[in-house]
Amino acid sequence: MKSYLxxxxxxxxxxxxxxxxxxxxxxxxxxxxxxxxxxWATGSYGAAGVASAAAAVSQxxxxxxxxxxxxxxxxxxLLVPQLVLHGLALGALLALATAQAxxxxxxxxxxxxxASVPQVGxxxxxxxxxxxxGTARLNTAxxxxxxxDELMFTLAPVLLVLLSTGYSPVVAxxxxxxxxxxxxxxxxxxxxxxxxxxxxxxxxxxxxxRLPGVxxxxxxxxAMGSVFGSLQVGVTSLTAGLGAPASAGAIYGTFSGASVxxxxxxxxxxxxxxxxxRLAAGLALLAAATSTLTVAxxxxxxxxxxxxxxxxxxxxxxxxxxxIDGLVPDEVRTESFTWLGGAIGLGIATGASVAxxxxxxxxxxxxxxxxPLLTGLAxxxxxxxxxxxxxxxxxxxxxxxxxxxxx
Numbered sequence: 001m002k003s004y005l006x007x008x009x010x011x012x013x014x015x016x017x018x019x020x021x022x023x024x025x026x027x028x029x030x031x032x033x034x035x036x037x038x039x040w041a042t043g044s045y046g047a048a049g050v051a052s053a054a055a056a057v058s059q060x061x062x063x064x065x066x067x068x069x070x071x072x073x074x075x076x077x078l079l080v081p082q083l084v085l086h087g088l089a090l091g092a093l094l095a096l097a098t099a100q101a102x103x104x105x106x107x108x109x110x111x112x113x114x115a116s117v118p119q120v121g122x123x124x125x126x127x128x129x130x131x132x133x134g135t136a137r138l139n140t141a142x143x144x145x146x147x148x149d150e151l152m153f154t155l156a157p158v159l160l161v162l163l164s165t166g167y168s169p170v171v172a173x174x175x176x177x178x179x180x181x182x183x184x185x186x187x188x189x190x191x192x193x194x195x196x197x198x199x200x201x202x203x204x205x206x207x208x209x210r211l212p213g214v215x216x217x218x219x220x221x222x223a224m225g226s227v228f229g230s231l232q233v234g235v236t237s238l239t240a241g242l243g244a245p246a247s248a249g250a251i252y253g254t255f256s257g258a259s260v261x262x263x264x265x266x267x268x269x270x271x272x273x274x275x276x277x278r279l280a281a282g283l284a285l286l287a288a289a290t291s292t293l294t295v296a297x298x299x300x301x302x303x304x305x306x307x308x309x310x311x312x313x314x315x316x317x318x319x320x321x322x323x324i325d326g327l328v329p330d331e332v333r334t335e336s337f338t339w340l341g342g343a344i345g346l347g348i349a350t351g352a353s354v355a356x357x358x359x360x361x362x363x364x365x366x367x368x369x370x371x372p373l374l375t376g377l378a379x380x381x382x383x384x385x386x387x388x389x390x391x392x393x394x395x396x397x398x399x400x401x402x403x404x405x406x407x
Contacts, residue, residue: 003268004140004264006137007140015190016124016187017124017148019187020124021183022179022183022186023182026156026177026179026180027121027180028152028155030173031055031056031228031229031352033160034051037172038052040168041098042100044103044360047107048233048356049233049355050356051107051110052110052229052232053348054107054108054110058111062114062115063122063342066338067122067335068335073197074197076194079184080185086116090113090173092109094173119338121337125337127193127194128142139318139322140267142318142322143264143267147264149314150259150260155253157252159175159249160172165245195333208328208332209339211332212327212388216388216389217323217324218339220378221340221343224286224347225346225348225350226347226350227347227371228347228348230352231351232252233355233356233367238364251299252306254303255309261311263314275323275389276382276390279316280382282312282316283379286313287372290368290371290375293306293371294369294372324340355368
């Protein structure tokens with residue numbers, strides 16, 4: 001626990017961490033919130049899964065480009081206009097759902113809401129890497145970030161389901177909109193730890209994916225995202241079929257809570273095994289754990305199998321971010337982080353859309369078949385490409401030296 005306290009005691013860290021917490025809670029609410037909102041408006045899990053997938057895909061496509069802009073022009077200059085666009089898009093989606101607009105219009109608007117999501121999580125990781133890069137504390141800082149993500153994904157489903165069942169999904173996402181506006185606006189104004197704008201030498205977004213090791217890592221994160229997407233649809237539909245829809249948020253919160261525990265334990269250990277080996281082993285274990293979800297036909301079994309999968313996923317995420325920080329040059333760091341976040345979004349889209357279609361056609365029992373297959377294949381890919389995942393010395397660039405940090 002001392003390692004966590006040392007990282008959190010980094011001068012000025014709480015100035016950007018606290019508003020980031022507020023901004024990231026609605027990020028964790030968005031995918032499941034769109035799923036519940038569109039199902040409420042249309043009565044179809046299939047349509048809801050497509051809308052949720054559209055938001056995730058658009059975020060995955062646009063996110064790395066916004067990360068690149070943040071690297072080039074600075075975080076604050078990007079966040080303010082992005083926040084305005086997101087507020088308009090999410091507000092329009094709420095109005096259209098209330099008016100029971102046609103499904104295609106809901107899907108398009110959901111995609112706009114996803115594309116405009118402020119990439120606060122990647123920017124916080126970029127601040128940690130800027131402050132602690134090259135030190136042993138950076139791995140612990142990434143553990144803090146993954147634990148924070150999971151805490152948000154623990155609280156968000158519970159809050160979302162409570163507001164949705166007690167009032168409506170419209171109210172739930174309206175609360176999310178208020179939180180993201182307040183948290184992101186304050187975070188954008190905090191200078192502490194903010195990397196200075198740097199020239200981006202990769203000629204395109206695809207240039208980052210062409211860097212050694214980035215594509216295998218992005219593929220692994222896509223596989224992990226399928227766990228989140230399938231779990232959202234599968235748990236929501238299965239608990240509804242069992243007559244206990246209010247338990248969906250608690251079950252998903254159990255998954256995230258177990259991930260917090262796994263992340264805490266993982267970040268406190270001084271590992272002697274290479275990060276690449278840990279990543280491959282973690283993905284293989286995740287494939288085995290998610291396969292148990294396919295046979296969970298009761299509420300108690302859902303709690304247990306979700307906890308088992310959750311215990312493994314945060315360590316895999318922490319390892320992936322640690323590896324990529326050693327692979328990419330500083331001037332594309334935020335963009336690289338957003339590629340991993342975007343890959344998770346694509347995985348969420350894959351899991352949610354496939355699970356939604358399977359639920360509509362065959363019932364809730366087949367909602368969880370995708371994650372074991374994708375995470376197992378990702379483990380094999382990491383093993384096959386393990387040489388490309390070894391950290392190399394950072395490229396020397398003509399970028400200016402970062403300015404001294406306050407506090």
